[in-house]
Amino acid sequence: MAKRKTKYVCQECGYETPKWMGKCPSCHNWNTFVEEMEASSSSRHTFQVQSGTKSKPEKITAIQSEEEPRVTTKMPEFNRVLGGGIVPGSLVLIGGDPGIGKSTLLLQVSSQLARKQMNVLYISGEESARQTKLRADRLGVTSDNLYVLAATNLLDISNQIEQLNPSFVVIDSIQTIYREEVTSAPGSVSQVRECTSELMRIAKSKGIPIFIVGHVTKEGSIAGPRLLEHMVDAVLYFEGERHHTFRILRGVKNRFGSTNEMGIFEMKEEGLREVNNPSEIFLEERSQGAAGSTVVASMEGSRPVLVEIQALISPTSFGNPRRMATGIDHNRVPLLMAVLEKRVGLMLQNQDAYVKVAGGVKLDEPAIDLAVAVSIASSFRDQVSRPDDVLIGEVGLTGEVRRVARIDQRVQEAAKLGFQRAIIPAKNLDGWTTPNNIEIVGVNTVQEALKVTLGGN
Numbered sequence: 001m002a003k004r005k006t007k008y009v010c011q012e013c014g015y016e017t018p019k020w021m022g023k024c025p026s027c028h029n030w031n032t033f034v035e036e037m038e039a040s041s042s043s044r045h046t047f048q049v050q051s052g053t054k055s056k057p058e059k060i061t062a063i064q065s066e067e068e069p070r071v072t073t074k075m076p077e078f079n080r081v082l083g084g085g086i087v088p089g090s091l092v093l094i095g096g097d098p099g100i101g102k103s104t105l106l107l108q109v110s111s112q113l114a115r116k117q118m119n120v121l122y123i124s125g126e127e128s129a130r131q132t133k134l135r136a137d138r139l140g141v142t143s144d145n146l147y148v149l150a151a152t153n154l155l156d157i158s159n160q161i162e163q164l165n166p167s168f169v170v171i172d173s174i175q176t177i178y179r180e181e182v183t184s185a186p187g188s189v190s191q192v193r194e195c196t197s198e199l200m201r202i203a204k205s206k207g208i209p210i211f212i213v214g215h216v217t218k219e220g221s222i223a224g225p226r227l228l229e230h231m232v233d234a235v236l237y238f239e240g241e242r243h244h245t246f247r248i249l250r251g252v253k254n255r256f257g258s259t260n261e262m263g264i265f266e267m268k269e270e271g272l273r274e275v276n277n278p279s280e281i282f283l284e285e286r287s288q289g290a291a292g293s294t295v296v297a298s299m300e301g302s303r304p305v306l307v308e309i310q311a312l313i314s315p316t317s318f319g320n321p322r323r324m325a326t327g328i329d330h331n332r333v334p335l336l337m338a339v340l341e342k343r344v345g346l347m348l349q350n351q352d353a354y355v356k357v358a359g360g361v362k363l364d365e366p367a368i369d370l371a372v373a374v375s376i377a378s379s380f381r382d383q384v385s386r387p388d389d390v391l392i393g394e395v396g397l398t399g400e401v402r403r404v405a406r407i408d409q410r411v412q413e414a415a416k417l418g419f420q421r422a423i424i425p426a427k428n429l430d431g432w433t434t435p436n437n438i439e440i441v442g443v444n445t446v447q448e449a450l451k452v453t454l455g456g457n
Helices: 041-051 077-079 102-114 129-139 152-164 187-208 225-233 278-283 333-346 365-381 407-416 448-455
Strands: 004-010 033-037 093-097 120-124 146-150 170-171 210-215 235-240 246-254 262-268 271-276 293-300 303-315 325-326 353-358 388-389 423-424 439-443
Touching: 033 187, 041 146, 077 246, 077 262, 077 271, 093 102, 093 120, 093 187, 093 225, 102 120, 102 129, 102 146, 102 210, 102 271, 120 129, 120 152, 120 303, 129 146, 146 152, 152 187, 187 210, 187 225, 262 278, 278 303, 293 365, 293 407, 303 365, 303 407, 325 333, 333 365, 353 365, 365 388, 365 448, 388 407, 388 448, 407 423, 423 448, 439 448
Parallel strands: 093 210, 093 235, 120 146, 120 170, 170 210, 293 388, 325 353, 388 423, 423 439
Antiparallel strands: 004 033, 235 246, 246 262, 262 271, 293 303, 303 353
16 A cells, blocks of 8 residues: 655644644744644545546525524524524534533533424544433433434544434534544644535535534634634633623634624523623622722623722832733733823823733623723822713723714613623714613713712823
8 A cells, every 4th residue: 555645734834744843944943843644645535536526616695595494402592692593504612611511501502402292413533422321410411312423433434324314413522533544643733624624515415404512722722724614603711700690602713603702601500591681790799988990881792791900009129010800801900001191191101000800701892991091090199980880982092982883782781780880982972872760971082070979080
């Protein structure tokens, strides 16, 4: 048998070389070469013959558009992140830290679908069938339509899918599955890419939704080639601290829905339980009468969420003051501090600044700027803002407060939770109906917002 040739490909720029190199001569990055198998001429010919179809180009006006039917679970939070439910034939990748609850979530979803008289195949490459059964007993998962398969060979998995013809498949995890034709070890770049490509073919040809569990690296990204995230239809990240009970399921890619949706779950002894009102959870431990604390109404997809922002300003003991941020972009803190120093007159150049979003949530929209700026000023002046205020607005470099989107949903969520006053951009005052049980205050500049919230000049 002829020896199959290998090549090394840079994962950053695509440069190919027959031997491994520490530094890529093209992009000059280190340790980016991975081993890949070269396709033989016979396999390339076979692929060309198989892929040659009789399909012809069609006019886009002649193609009939149909609404994709979705399969819903009993977890509205899970359905929301997917865009309304599970789309048949979709390939979904779920990533997260070890022990965060990925397998628990998918086992609960499999149980709910199995109770709808749908055949579900749960493929475990990391646990035996008995170990999966023990976890299922702890979660109260039992159904005659839920099948468990402990396998790692992709050929065996494909044959079982062909025989059972399930309505839903879970692969836990993609790093343990291997293909015999690829000589590299399971979890390598070549194995992950080839196995995902085959699973994608199965999902699209048979119309079976397949969920893939992916491990993450220490940087927080999904292990394996970046191509893996481009191949699948949706990428979901399961976030949260292992020693805390709350988990956040966030969509970063979704071909069938919004990429900004967020589902919040609480880890219990009997499994994951969804949190219907996350704003109450994030604000339940808020300290009353503390300087440097404000509340902002942020939009996570189609849902408004009220979150507390905390700031601590203290004189620095170093030559260069520290600027630290948790839950928001760390570059936003020095930017807002520069605006406060230049436009408001706060001397912050010799102050250490620590800003945190309470509850472990990550906020990345500009509407939180005003709340961050007021928190910093409140801590610096040691003045307490009203605890029933909610602040919404984007701050520009000239100190102006700019309009934000979906102001009506943000204010309605604040009114529902009992907040008495909302400080919003003056440009957002018109064009919507304000609730009766909350006072609306429009501001044009950061200085006006500080006068309203903290008093004085």
